[in-house]
Every structure is written in structure tokens, then in C-alpha cells.
Amino acid sequence: MTLNISRTPRNDQTNAWSTILPHRTPHASLAQNIKADWIVIGGGYAGLAAARQLAQNCPNDSIVLLEAGICGENASGRNSGFVIDLPHTTSSNLDQLEGSHRYMRLARAATAALETNVRELGIACDWSRDGKYHAAVTAEGSKAMLEPYANELTALGEPFEWVESDVLAAKLGTTHFHRAIYTPGCVLMNPAALTRGLADTLPANVSIFENSPIIAIDYSNGIHASTQGGSVSAQRMILAANGFSEQFGYGKNRFVHLALSASLTRPLSPDEQSEFGVEKPWGLTPANGFGGITMRYTNDRRILIRQDIKVAMGQNVASRKTEAIARTHKALLANRFPSLRDVTFENSWVGYICMSRNGAPMFDNPAPNVWIAACQNGIGVTKGTISGMLIADKACGVENPLILDLEALGSPVQLPPRPLVEVGARATIGWEIWKNRAEA
Structure with missing residues (x-):
């Protein structure tokens, strides 16, 4: 069976x-017909982790990784640069703590491997x-979202501290937020x-090949991409193309694709840095992921703003829309940091995430190979890294309790059908x- 790949x-x-x-x-694009023991599709966190783990599990096997674009330019390089070790959403139901422990084991194994x-x-x-x-921006947001989160962290035995408005303002350089919970385990980095x-x-x-989008794949008598x-012919394949997995015959009508927008400023000048008054880099996630805004202050004195979430089932947002995104983010920057209203953005961009309904x-291992x-x-x-590592272990028959x-x-x-979705x-x-909206 041959599938033609139309979306990359x-x-x-x-x-x-x-x-x-x-x-x-970039690494060279594929320009010959080759054979390998394994083919890995996708050069994001999952694919890179899978290829590395395969190489360690099977040092005598040949592995080919195909990346459609350039590593660091697609979704893996466009996130906000948080390596998060704790559950990202909260629940007032403490009966779900085992799920939280499970998540932390996975996230921390991924973080340790990356580190x-x-x-x-x-x-x-x-x-x-x-x-x-x-x-949280408001007292109501703190009560509704931060307090249940604090209860969960307490039940999990995880360290955290409440940071109140005045102290928080000194640490962040803005009086916009009412209250926050600080947790020490998150890593910040440049994802690209x-x-x-x-x-x-x-x-x-x-062997890694970039700028090598697959245009057709055949699953008869092994894998032929x-x-x-x-082309690459191999007996076994790990598919790590995230939302694009649908193109390869797997996950059809299972995924919701969302587009998230972000902007990153130029470095603050010495005078701007002095006016800003914050020395230590920080990362901030909103108590409400839909209404709030993710922000960072980086080691090289830049400010990141990520705001705006849209449904993008075709995983394609027109480039001209980044101009509107930049204007919105500029207003948000000026609102939160009035002394930095003249700071410009290096660029604004869109990145995509893949969600399931549940x-x-x-x-999965949907076919023997x-x-x-x-x-x-x-x-x-973290989720991509650990899933790539573990799918390689699973494919090689390596026992791993994770x-x-x-x-x-x-x-x-x-x-449901796509229009309804x-x-x-x-x-x-x-x-x-x-x-x-009050948490924006």
C-alpha cells in the first residue's frame, strides 16, 4: 500500500x-536510494530522542532519520522554552494524584536525559x-486556580512557595499579577x-537528512519512504511526526491542531535594563492557559510573550498574520512593562501543537514493524522526549517501567467529522x- 504525502x-x-x-x-537532504535497519520520521524532540535511543539499544544497526524541514525551525523549536517537570493543569480531585506522580516520573526522566x-x-x-x-492576575483567579494547584502540590509533597504581589512585582518587573506559585524544578532554554x-x-x-520531506510511503514488504x-528502505519504522502522522495513515480523525503565537524582543539596552530593574531570568505560565499569557525574561535580556490560540486543522497560518500578532503583543508588552514600550520585537511567529480530545x-505499535x-x-x-525514548525501548524489546x-x-x-471538530x-x-478574560 502506497500513501502520497500532501501536507508537510x-x-x-x-x-x-x-x-x-x-x-x-543543515545536514544534507536525501539525494540517493539507501537501505537501513530503521527509519525514523521526524526531527523534533520525539524523533531525535527515538533515534538516539535506538542507536544506544542497537549499536550495530543503521538508523536513518528524515526531517521534512530544518531541525529547530518547526514545532520543536518554536515553543516558549520551558522544560516543565510538574502537571501543567490542575485538578481539585486529589484522587488523581497517581496520575500526577506518573506524569512527574515521565517528565523528570526526560529532563534528566536532556540535561x-x-x-x-x-x-x-x-x-x-x-x-x-x-x-494569576486577579484574586478570583488565585482562589479558583492557584489554590487548588497548591493543594495538589502539597499532597504530592512537592516544594513550592507563594509569591505575593509586591514581592512578585520586584521579581518580574511588573505589577500586573496578583499572586503566583513558584516551583523550582522547571528548566528554561532556547528551544531552537x-x-x-x-x-x-x-x-x-x-544518518540524519534535513530538508527531506517524504512524498510517498509504501508499507508492503517493509518500509519504503x-x-x-x-528513498530509504528499512524493515522497521518509528513515526515521530506528531500531528503530521495523519499523513502516514495513522491517527486519522484523532487530532486537534492548534496554532499558538509568540514574539521575542531584541535585548534590552543597559539603560532599559536599569529601568526594568530585574536581574534574574524568569519564566511565567498563566493560571488559565486560554485567557492568560505565557512570558519569559531570558538570560540575554529579552522578553518573550506568547498569547493567542487558534484552531488550525491544516497546520498552516498565513505569514501575513504575524504582523497582526506583533501589534497585539506590542500592546501587551507596553501594558505590562510601561518603561519598555519602545522595545521592539526581533520577530513574531506561530507554532503548532497537536491535541487529542481526551x-x-x-x-502505539499498530503493525509488526x-x-x-x-x-x-x-x-x-518533555512529553516528546520521553515518548521518543520509550517507543525506541518498546520497539527493541527493552524493559523499562516507564x-x-x-x-x-x-x-x-x-x-467527530472535521467540520464539527x-x-x-x-x-x-x-x-x-x-x-x-480578567486573567489576560
């Missing part, structure tokens, strides 16, 4: 995390264990630099934004 990632060259980095020459690679391989990505603030570094330090038995310039990942790690439901740095943790999360459920998702997001 598009690089509009707007990702500021990448454009602020030194020039990097080992960063340190031992010398990946320059501004990796820094700064923790994060989970903040991390993804580049992981791609450029793969083991010797992994064709690009414009060549919040479950796709971690095919394994899938996809649908990270946000927080793709596989059971990941499998316990379930599988994506079937969705789009209407329903837009209505849900619109209602959440309106309902929580």
Missing part, C-alpha cells in the same frame, strides 16, 4: 529563537534551572538551539477566553 511542515523563517542564533548549515545530553555534548542552548512562576544541538550530536550509526531526491498521547510516538498535547519538550506509565495515559479517542474547538476556546 512549512518554514516561514519567522522563528526568532532560531534567527537570533549563529548561522547553522545529560546538554552537559556531556556541550549543547549551547541557554539551559538554566530557573524554575517558573504560575501566576536545543533541537539543533540534539540533531548535530546524534550517534555515529544515525520516497523523497524528491531519493488528552492522551499516541504511543511500525511504532508511533505522537500527539504530545502541549509541553512537547513504558507502563506512558501506556496508562490511554490513546486518543475518535473525533473545528466549530466545537473554536467555540470552546472562545468561551474559555471570554470567561477568563
